[in-house]
Amino acid sequence: ATLTACGGFDTPSGGGEAEASGGAGGADAEKVFKVAFNQNAEQPEAVAMTHLGERLAERTDGRYSLEVFPNETLGAQKDTVELVQAGTVDFALVAGSLLENFNPDFVALNMPFAYDSQEHQEAVLNDPEITGDVYSSIEDQNIRVLGGFSAGTRSVYNSEKPITEPADLAGMKIRVMESDTNTRMMELMGGTGTPMGQGEVYTAIQSGVIEGGENNESIYANLKHAEVAPYYSYTKHLMIPDLLITSPAVFDTMSADDQAIFLEELQGAFEESSELTTKIMADSKAAAEEAGAEFNEPDVEPFRDAVAPLVDEKLTTDTSRELYDAVRAAAE
C-alpha cells in the first residue's frame, strides 16, 4: 500500500517521511506502533494516545510505544482501515460508521439520537458486556476493536442560511461520512447526503459542490469550515464514536501481560480524551464565532421524528436490535 499525504489539513508539506507527534517518552522503544489519525495532533484523541504511548513505554520497560500520525498523513480514515487489515499500520482511530461496511451490526452504535450525553456514550462504548461481541466480530477480517472514544455531538452547518426545520435542508447537499446509514439519515432529515472523506470537505464547500457538512464544533472550527459555511445549526442528531482498531495479528505479537498493560492504560486514555473533548468543544464554538460563524438552536424534535424510520430500516438483525436496545437501556 502507498502512504499518501492528503490535503485539507495542516499537513506538513512535501513528500517523504510522514511526520508524527510521538511523545519523547517512547520514541526509542524497541517497537513503536504506528497510530493513524485523521485530525490534528492537538485533538483530544491524539493527545491521549500520545500519552498512552509514554505510559506504555514506561510500564513495558521500553518494549512498546506508540507514535500518532495525525492529519491523514497515513491516509483518509477509509484507507487506514485497510492499512490496519494489511498490518501496514498498527492502529487507527476511525469513525464507527466505517465499520458498518465490515459488519452491519455496528450501525447500532452509530444511530442518530442513540445517546443522551457524552457520559452515556462513554459508558456504553467501553462496557464489554454491551460492546464486547460486536468489537470482536470482525477478527476474521483482521480487525479488532479495542474501545471507543466519544467524538462530541454532530450538527449541520452550511453556506446559505440557519437551519430551523428539516424543510430548510431541501435542495442542500450536505457532506456525510462514508456509510449508507449516514446518506439515508441526511435524506430523512430533508437534505441530500454526499459521502466523502473529511479532508475534502472544505474545498467541496468552497467550490459549491456541496452546501455544507455535519460535524462537532471542534472539526468545524479547526478545519476552518466556518470560513466557507458560516451557519451552524444545533440539530445534535448524531454522536458517532471513534473506535480504536488494530489487527489481531499485530496486537497478539505482544505477550498477554503487555496486552493487559496496554488495555489498562487505554482506560486512562479514554478518561483523558473525555475531559479534553468537553473543553475543546466549548473553546471551538467561541473560536468559530470569532471567525464569523453564526450558531442557532433549532427545535430538535422534528429532526428526531424525521430520522425515526432508520431504526426499522437499519436494525434488521436480532443482534443489531439487541445491541441498540442495550445502548438505549444504558441511558436510564
Ligand code: GCU
Ligand atoms: C469526527 C470524527 C472523525 C471523523 C470525522 C468525519 O471528527 O471524530 O472520526 O472522521 O468526524 O466527519 O469524517
